[in-house]
Amino acid sequence: MQVAAAARLPAASAEALLAMQAAGASAGNAVCLANIINSKAVVGALYPAVRGVPEGAFIRRTLRVWAVFWAVATGVGSLLFLTVWK
Numbered sequence: 001m002q003v004a005a006a007a008r009l010p011a012a013s014a015e016a017l018l019a020m021q022a023a024g025a026s027a028g029n030a031v032c033l034a035n036i037i038n039s040k041a042v043v044g045a046l047y048p049a050v051r052g053v054p055e056g057a058f059i060r061r062t063l064r065v066w067a068v069f070w071a072v073a074t075g076v077g078s079l080l081f082l083t084v085w086k
Contacts, residue, residue, distance in 0.1 A: 016077075016080065016081050017081075019077070020073075020077040020081065023073040023074075023077060024073075026069075026073075027066060027069055027070045027073060030062055030065070030066045030069065031059060031062065031063070031066055033055065033059075036055050036058050036059060037055060039058075040053070040055065040058065
């Protein structure tokens with residue numbers, strides 16, 4: 001379905017759009033609350049001190065890394081999308 005929708009766009013290849021979508025999905029997983037709670041449960045089983053740390057603290061710690069990843073992925077993806085992948 002996504003490949004068919006990307007094929008209808010004349011200026012871009014399906015591979016470029018799917019690559020950008022995959023990068024966006026990766027960035028979304030970095031701040032996904034369900035993933036943070038699951039990882040906190042796993043790490044908390046090994047290190048009990050982690051159990052008392054609120055989820056917001058985990059999100060704040062990963063926010064800078066997420067912002068850098070998002071900016072680089074968006075910038076590189078946009079440049080490649082506009083120049084190379086035509």
